[in-house]
Amino acid sequence: MLTQQQIEQYREDGTVVVPGVLDAATCKLMKDVLAELVEGSRTVTAHDNVYDLEPGHSAANPLVRRIKKPHTVHPVFYDFAKSNALTDCLRDLIGDSGRLYGSKLNLKVPGVGSPVEWHQDWAFYPHTNDDVLAVGVMLDDTTVENGAMYVIPGTHKGQTYDHHGADGYFTGAMDPETCGVDFSKAVACEGAAGSCSFHHVRTIHGSAQNLSNRPRGLLLYEVAAGDAFPIMGLHNGYGGSYDEYKSRMLYGNETITPRWSDAPVRLPLPPAKNGGSIYENQTAGKRFFGFKDTTISL
Numbered sequence: 001m002l003t004q005q006q007i008e009q010y011r012e013d014g015t016v017v018v019p020g021v022l023d024a025a026t027c028k029l030m031k032d033v034l035a036e037l038v039e040g041s042r043t044v045t046a047h048d049n050v051y052d053l054e055p056g057h058s059a060a061n062p063l064v065r066r067i068k069k070p071h072t073v074h075p076v077f078y079d080f081a082k083s084n085a086l087t088d089c090l091r092d093l094i095g096d097s098g099r100l101y102g103s104k105l106n107l108k109v110p111g112v113g114s115p116v117e118w119h120q121d122w123a124f125y126p127h128t129n130d131d132v133l134a135v136g137v138m139l140d141d142t143t144v145e146n147g148a149m150y151v152i153p154g155t156h157k158g159q160t161y162d163h164h165g166a167d168g169y170f171t172g173a174m175d176p177e178t179c180g181v182d183f184s185k186a187v188a189c190e191g192a193a194g195s196c197s198f199h200h201v202r203t204i205h206g207s208a209q210n211l212s213n214r215p216r217g218l219l220l221y222e223v224a225a226g227d228a229f230p231i232m233g234l235h236n237g238y239g240g241s242y243d244e245y246k247s248r249m250l251y252g253n254e255t256i257t258p259r260w261s262d263a264p265v266r267l268p269l270p271p272a273k274n275g276g277s278i279y280e281n282q283t284a285g286k287r288f289f290g291f292k293d294t295t296i297s298l
């Protein structure tokens with residue numbers, strides 16, 4: 001359960017970091033599973049259903065950028081999504097029922113870990129209402145140095161920004177030069193391993209490359225209120241399967257009566273030319289965080 005102050009901070013800022021949500025034993029198990037997965041990537045040469053690879057990945061030097069849908073890869077990742085430790089927090093933020101829209105485990109390998117450019121998750125998966133959020137479970141002590149995610153407080157109450165390139169195709173990234181957002185207001189979601197960040201689906205966020213010598217694992221769960229339905233339909237997140245959609249209830253009761261809110265929507269269409277993951281989508285957009293020698297102006 002969250003404190004009243006944490007709930008109010010989420011409502012006001014569209015983000016809150018809560019320490020100690022993931023217990024140390026489960027965190028260790030997740031990291032052990034992750035180490036095995038990274039080991040297993042040595043035989044993988046291209047992005048597939050499980051692995052999103054950093055440029056330069058090889059059998060000798062495995063560089064994994066993301067484990068896709070970890071809740072389908074090992075039960076520990078799904079079990080924690082359904083645990084009281086997490087669902088008690090979710091209940092306080094999005095109400096009496098919650099459904100897992102998606103999951104991903106973003107790694108930022110020391111000295112490599114790719115940046116994620118500024119975006120709103122809402123641009124990827126608008127729903128009938130915006131009681132939708134992402135949980136970031138910190139598997140490592142997370143600071144600015146090893147690539148903590150930045151959020152821009154209050155932006156969940158504002159507009160839905162254009163995430164399209166000059167050619168009109170979705171890029172999954174805002175144009176940092178023209179969007180008019182004051183990025184100096186960004187706040188880093190730092191915390192000890194086991195902390196969770198919660199950010200509203202409309203909150204602008206992104207993260208820099210990890211140029212430190214410490215890894216940064218961030219397990220992300222995207223969770224929608226049980227009565228929020230994906231506007232793009234069940235192909236968006238559930239492989240077109242109603243059974244899959246139903247099976248993803250984390251807590252509370254399902255309904256076939258969506259609730260609507262007046263949150264502004266822009267559809268992620270036409271789809272990104274570079275598909276597969278946000279990292280690939282964003283290669284078509286302009287860079288704010290950039291790679292290695294790019295100046296970060298926060």
Ligand SMILES: O=C(O)CCC(=O)C(=O)O
Pocket residue numbers: 104106116147148149205206207218220278
């Ligand atoms: O890994 C991060 O720091 C940010 C992740 C994110 O925003 C995303 O994957 O959509």
